[in-house]
Amino acid sequence: MAKLILSMDGLVLKEINLSKERTTIGRKPHNDIQIDNLAVSGEHAVIVTILNDSFLEDLGSTNGTLVNGQPIKKHFLQPNDVIELGKYKLKYINEAPKVAAAADFEKTMVLRPGSMPKAAPAQAAAAPKADDDRTVKSAGGVAAPAPPPAPASPAIPARQGAIQLLSGANVGKELILSKALTTLGKPGVQVAVITRRPQGFFITHVEGASFPVVNGKTLDAQAHPLNDHDVIEIAGTKMEFFYK
Amino acid sequence: MSLVDAIEIVGHTDPGMVRSHNEDSIANDVRYGLAILADGMGGYNAGEVASGMATTVLMTELQQVLTHTPPFEPDEHGVEARTAAARLLRDQITKANTAIFSASQSQPQYAGMGTTLVMAVFYDNKMTAAHIGDSRLYRFRAGQFSQVTRDHSLLQEQIDSGMITEEEAKHSQNKNLVTRALGIDPTVEAELHDYDTQPGDIYLLCSDGLSDMVEDPEIGLTLETLGGNLTLAAQQLVQMANDNGGRDNVSVLLVKILKEYPAAKGLFGKFLGWFK
Numbered sequence: 001m002a003k004l005i006l007s008m009d010g011l012v013l014k015e016i017n018l019s020k021e022r023t024t025i026g027r028k029p030h031n032d033i034q035i036d037n038l039a040v041s042g043e044h045a046v047i048v049t050i051l052n053d054s055f056l057e058d059l060g061s062t063n064g065t066l067v068n069g070q071p072i073k074k075h076f077l078q079p080n081d082v083i084e085l086g087k088y089k090l091k092y093i094n095e096a097p098k099v100a101a102a103a104d105f106e107k108t109m110v111l112r113p114g115s116m117p118k119a120a121p122a123q124a125a126a127a128p129k130a131d132d133d134r135t136v137k138s139a140g141g142v143a144a145p146a147p148p149p150a151p152a153s154p155a156i157p158a159r160q161g162a163i164q165l166l167s168g169a170n171v172g173k174e175l176i177l178s179k180a181l182t183t184l185g186k187p188g189v190q191v192a193v194i195t196r197r198p199q200g201f202f203i204t205h206v207e208g209a210s211f212p213v214v215n216g217k218t219l220d221a222q223a224h225p226l227n228d229h230d231v232i233e234i235a236g237t238k239m240e241f242f243y244k
Numbered sequence: 245m246s247l248v249d250a251i252e253i254v255g256h257t258d259p260g261m262v263r264s265h266n267e268d269s270i271a272n273d274v275r276y277g278l279a280i281l282a283d284g285m286g287g288y289n290a291g292e293v294a295s296g297m298a299t300t301v302l303m304t305e306l307q308q309v310l311t312h313t314p315p316f317e318p319d320e321h322g323v324e325a326r327t328a329a330a331r332l333l334r335d336q337i338t339k340a341n342t343a344i345f346s347a348s349q350s351q352p353q354y355a356g357m358g359t360t361l362v363m364a365v366f367y368d369n370k371m372t373a374a375h376i377g378d379s380r381l382y383r384f385r386a387g388q389f390s391q392v393t394r395d396h397s398l399l400q401e402q403i404d405s406g407m408i409t410e411e412e413a414k415h416s417q418n419k420n421l422v423t424r425a426l427g428i429d430p431t432v433e434a435e436l437h438d439y440d441t442q443p444g445d446i447y448l449l450c451s452d453g454l455s456d457m458v459e460d461p462e463i464g465l466t467l468e469t470l471g472g473n474l475t476l477a478a479q480q481l482v483q484m485a486n487d488n489g490g491r492d493n494v495s496v497l498l499v500k501i502l503k504e505y506p507a508a509k510g511l512f513g514k515f516l517g518w519f520k
Contacts, residue, residue, distance in 0.1 A: 050398075052417035055407065076412045094417075108285045108378070108452065110358055110428050111398050111421040180462055180484065181469045193469060195480065197487050207472040 002054050002077075002094040004047075006033065008087055016090075018054055023047040025085065026059075039063050039086030047077070052094065056083060159243040161201045163194075166231070166238040176244070177201060190235040194226070201226040201241065208235070247277045250505035251366055255279075255497045256478035260453055261490030267291035268451045268495035269359075271299040276310045277366030277505075278303065279497045283379050283451040285425070286348075286357030294344050294359040294427050301340040302363065309336070314507065315367045329365060329372040330436045337361070337374060337426070337434045344427025358425035361434070362393060362449045364499065368507035371441050374434045377422040380455055382448040382463065383439075384471070389464025392439070392447075396424035419456065446471055447499040450481075453492035457485040467498075474498045 006014040016023070016033055025033040026044040035044075041061035048055045054077040058065040066084040067075050075081075083090040161177040163184075175182070177194055183206065185191040190208030194201055202223040205211045211219050213233040214226070226232075230241045253274045259266040267284040269292070280302050284295030315329035340361075348354045360377025373381050378395040394400055398421040402408050408416065426432055441447075446467050454463070462484060470477035478496050485494040 050402075050418070051421070053408075076408050078415070108283065108360070108420045108422055110285070110425045111423050179465065181465055181480070183469045187472070191472060193476075195483075197483070204476060206470060206476060 002049065002052070002092065004033070004083075005091045005093060006035075007089050007091070018047060018049045021049060023049065025090075033090075035085060035088050037086055037088065040088070044085055045083075053077075054092065054094070061085075161194075161196065161226070161241065162244050163232070163239045163241050166240055168237040184232075184239070185235040185237075192232075192234050194241075195223070199225070203232060203241075247366065247505055248274050250501065250503050251277060252474055252500045252502055253279055253497065254474040254478045255281075255495070256475075256482050257495040258482045258486065258490075258493070260493050261486050263493055265289065265292060266493045267295055268453070268493040269295035269299040270449075270495050270497055271303045272497055272499075273303065273307060276307055278306055278310075278363070279366075279447075279449055279499050280361070280363040281379055281449045281451060281495055281497050282359045282361050282426070283377070283453075283493070283495070284357065284359040286354065290348070290354045290357035291359070293347070293354055294357040297344050297347065298340050298359045298361055298426055301343050302336055302361075305336045305339060306332075306365070310365075315365055315372065329367060329370075330374075330438065333363070333365060333372060333374045333436060334434060337376075337432065341426050341432045342430075345430055348427060356428065358428035360422060360451070361426050364447060364449065366441065366499065366501075366505070369441055369504055371439045371447070372436060373439065374436045376424045376426050376432060376434050378452050378455075380448075380450055380452075382450070382460075384446040384448070384464060384467040385442060385444070387468065389460065389467060391460070392437075393435070395422070396435070397422050419452075441501050443501050443503050445501040446474075447501075448481075449497040449499075451493060451495040453490070453494035454481055454485050454496055456492065457488045457490065457494070471500065474500055 002018040004016045004018065005012060006016065020032065023033065024031045024043065024046050025035065026042050027036060027040045028042040043059050044061040045056060045058050045065050056067065056075045056077055058073050063086060064071050067081050077092045079092065079094045081092040083092065163175050163177065165171050165173045177196060180196050182194045183191055184194065190210055191206040192203055192212040193206050194203050202225055203212055203214065204223040205219060205221055214224060214230050226241045228243050232239050232241060251274055253272040255270045255272050257266060257268050257270050269282045269284065270280065272279045280299045282295035282298040284291030286294055309332060315332055344357065348357045360379040362375040362379040362381050364371050364373040364381065373392065375381060375393045376396060378397045381392040383390055383392050398418050399413050399416055401423065403410055403413055424432065448467065463481060466477055466480050470480055478498050481496045482494045
């Protein structure tokens with residue numbers, strides 16, 4: 001479950017669990033998080049929590065709300081964000097529930113209408129078994145899904161690849177393989193593609209009756225790994241692959 | 245014009261790099277212009293059962309129905325051809341929903357299983373697409389790659405309500421919550437739409453194992469560069485998802501429109517059809 005750590009001048013005052021769907025912050029006593037300081041408005045801000053995500057909203061406070069030093073009106077809280085209200089600081093901590101094994105995250109679940117309000121209080125549902133890959137969420141109990149890791153950034157081989165034409169009209173021309181896929185050849189005659197993968201570069205036949213030739217050997221339909229200074233022949237044009 | 249000459253369909257499914265089994269299921273039959281993809285969920289192997297039932301029930305039922313009633317024929321109520329196709333799909337989806345739901349009610353090991361669904365039927369230079377959940381349909385046309393379906397997911401609802409931006413959505417922890425699924429309730433509402441197709445179009449049906457792991461522009465680039473070789477394009481898409489971590493099952497169905505396929509309408513058209 002996500003929580004907030006309230007501090008002032010580096011002194012930790014309190015830890016607050018975000019167990020409610022709406023957690024209000026303000027000077028008046030009816031707030032969930034009361035901060036009795038004149039710099040804080042009566043109803044200063046609210047945090048709306050939906051399952052594992054929390055959203056902070058300033059309720060038109062006099063002195064405003066800062067997140068990581070920036071004034072905000074509405075903000076999607078990220079782990080370790082620091083919320084500032086006057087001299088008070090609230091650090092947002094959202095630890096990944098460790099209940100689920102690695103194989104278990106990102107399982108698709110069904111969210112049924114009406115289950116949301118019940119979902120907000122953290123019902124520490126039993127951890128699914130390791131071999132229980134996915135579950136369908138029922139209306140009542142909600143197993144807190146482990147957060148997915150940050151979206152995958154396409155892995156890029158450490159070295160940059162390039163090809164240089166060895167024959168034809170543009171002899172000597174260099175082409176850097178900056179895209180995930182680079183096609184070579186003449187459409188309708190013969191086309192091959194060089195794919196950039198985490199393991200390196202690969203050449204694959206795409207279309208045409210004849211297949212690409214690498215170092216004098218004709219390829220089959222399979223992807224073929226490229227090594228530094230391999231000589232490729234496609235549609236009658238020779239070129240050299242190399243790492244920059 | 246036979247669909248077999250006008251349309252090319254290629255499918256590829258893979259368990260990915262993390263999961264031990266594949267809960268996705270795909271099916272296609274170019275003779276009837278059908279492409280169906282389901283991404284199952286539920287404990288143990290129930291997800292596989294649900295997605296397998298969805299594709300099998302829909303495929304076998306539609307093969308039978310389409311043999312008798314082509315989707316472009318106005319039905320007995322004289323309803324416009326397009327709505328006839330949509331009605332056809334809706335009926336069969338209801339049937340599949342009932343089959344999965346009753347299995348999950350009668351067999352304790354399948355309790356609560358369900359599946360997402362995305363499917364398309366091609367006829368008369370048109371396509372009718374249906375979807376439930378977060379499996380998607382994309383279209384690549386004239387260099388433009390765009391998402392056709394809108395997910396039935398909590399995240400999409402949050403984006404629609406302006407709570408979060410699409411950029412923030414990529415970092416959300418609620419990626420995996422769908423708001424609709426096939427087989428979890430006695431009734432289900434599929435979202436159905438009709439589209440015109442053009443020669444050269446490539447349609448992509450995929451599970452979230454692809455759309456979560458590979459950015460849209462990369463998918464578009466793949467279809468652009470490898471559109472001439474659909475089998476290779478499908479393999480490449482799955483490979484890219486796996487190279488990026490392959491955290492979920494990955495499934496893709498690619499449909500390429502090779503040429504126009506107007507329906508043979510009326511008696512004369514059918515007569516002409518014999519000679520084609």
